[in-house]
Amino acid sequence: MKYIYPKETKLENIRIREKDHTFLIYHSEINIRGILIQLSDIVVTKEYDNFKITLPEGNLLEIYDNLLDKNIKNYKKIIINDTNKYFNIPSHKLSRQFSNREITNITIYISQVKKLGFFNIPIINIL
Secondary structure (H helix, E strand, O other), rough: OOOOOOOOOOOHHHHEEEEOEEEEEOOOHHHHHHHEEEEEOOEEEEOOOEEEEEEOOHHHHHHHHHHHHOOOOOOOOOEEOOOEEEEEHHHHHHHHHHHHHOOOOOEEEEEEEEOOOOOOEEEEEEE
């Protein structure tokens, strides 16, 4: 699958459209659905059957996560705030090359936010 990756995305250009079972994320200036985020200087650790991805300060994921939280009721945030900011990815979503844990840069794609029970959960893919 091919992706168009804009060099810069302004927060005011992100639009959220509510459907029956999802919230779709769009850009208002260009016809692209979802958000592509390049994460650099990450630290990956294996925890049971998840990978814990620790983020550096000032990362874009935190900015977009806060934007979605502000605009979608009952949004379940991606980032877990502890002493370090991190998020977990199930190991079945990652390729074998990722399991060596030496990767420091990844690109994630948030395609939509799915309505599940009481929470609205973002759908994240690792590219």
